[in-house]
Amino acid sequence: MQSEKIQKILFILPTCLFLLVISIFPFLYSVYLSLFQAKLTKMHKKFFIGWENYQVLLFEDDTFPTAIKNTFMIAFSSITIEIILGFIMAKIFFEIRHIKFSNALRTVTIMPIMLTPLCVGLVFLYILNPTLGIFSYILDTVFGIEPFAYLGEPIPAKISIIVINSWQWTPFMMILLLAGLMTVPNEQYEAAKIDGANWFHVMTKIEIPSILSFVLLGVVLRLIECIRLFDIIYITTKGGPGIATEVMAFFTYRTEFRSFQIGTGSASAVIILIISLIVTTIAVTLLRRVERNEGLN
Amino acid sequence: MKASIRKKAILLIIATFITLIFLAPNLWMLFGSFKSQNAMFALPPVWIPDFSYIKNFTIMLSESYTYLLNSIIVTICSTIVSLFFSLPTAFGLTFFKFKGRFFLADWILSTRMLPPVAAAVPLFILFKYLNLLDSLFALVIVYTAFNIPFAVWVSASFFKKIPYDLIEASRIEGASWFHIFLKIAIPLSKGGIATVAIFVFIFSWNELLIALFFTVSESRTFPIFISAQVSQAQIIWGNVAAATVIQSIPPILLTIFLQKNIVSGLTLGAVKN
8 A cells, every 4th residue: 555655646746846846936936036126137136125116016107007907908809809700700610610621721720829929920020011011012002091100109009919919819719619619509509490590599599608618718718828928029019119018928028137127027027926816716716617517518 | 402502602701711811921921931032022012932932941040950959859858858747647636536636736727827927037046046047958847847737737638538447447457556557548548648749849839938038049949049030120031031931830730730639728628529
């Protein structure tokens, strides 16, 4: 029995130790660092200042509050767009699922999800080049709209980030909701047909209720991704113009690694951490509940 | 019947247009990688490039092959190490009935959802202290840590498909847990493990943030090399396009293999096929 116990421990313990050192320790150390004034280049000269970093971040400077606002604005807009377009696309692909060619189309459609976010940013940086990009050319020749710096003006830059983000992730919502639509029993569609229900009734009374848990799952998973949104901002706008597209993760990077202010940076990291923990708790509860019910089937 | 065929044909055309929206930007970059700097931004645009023009690729590869090699090494190593840690743990969490296993699984999952940027500086200090900054080893360790939670949860969702009777029967015959893990669980979940490996591979391949913090020169990965091209005053877009294409090849090819299991993987095993 003793060896049985040792075996079981060998299966599980190494991973736990690994995660404790590389995952949990750093997060706790961030909390510790956030109470100090410290520079990454002069680590031995740090001194304790208590809550001052948080004070400065949240109340004395406009940048971080704007970053929080932008992060959630981008998250909310992108996820809304992704759900609406994702649902429409899922419906279309659901209707033609028996046609072989639609499988090939679906595979191509979901490719952006797995692409390196950095590359997605670069592709759009190339397309959106203000003077010579293909987007300007189409806008000019087809609609007669004068090209301008799409990533250089506050509102267009925000819209561009949302568009790029949704472009990459709408396919995710689509395949998720497609999986959801597959779970609707065929009899329900037939019963609705016999009752003479129109498409709107079918959608609101049958489809939406049965895919609601899929939508919820999608929203939570996407929210976690949006909170850590970094790569696309880093390569396209760098938070600009001004602080128009500043987001939490990029702000933290900038503070820690461009200005080397790791005290302030850690404070902002801790705030991101707290926000993530709230979303994570919801997500873990949700995933655990789904898992106990033997998956969303 | 006729009406329904016509409806399907129209929907198929719409679906083709949708697909184009998600394909065209990438295609434009791919075409760009075969153009000279002038042709890339010519007005009116050069729609179809001369595909025999591969100078961008040859320049790019000769300048960057060490970084590309770094990326390949880090990605493969962290995939293997992640699986080495995760598979036994996933197996244990699925089949050992001990108290607190749900809590443990939740704890592992929650580490996956925490933002990497919040761990970057402490890890930087840790590795600096260990004199491991700017080393591929450090990257492998960190990527592994960030991938383990994902790998544990998704592998567990595949292990759960193994009939419990099978495990029970081997137990009665006196097989050790190691034996059951290696001879029963792994062979029966080959497809699932491949899915996990592909996802972990792509996550590591795509990583940018941690590499930005950790790598200075020798251990720079390919994404870092690409982003450095863009921060120069004069962007040489032909090179950037070629690098983007090279960077995109593994994710695109691997997505084709994932097909059936992609939803399951992206939802951490919550959605089954």
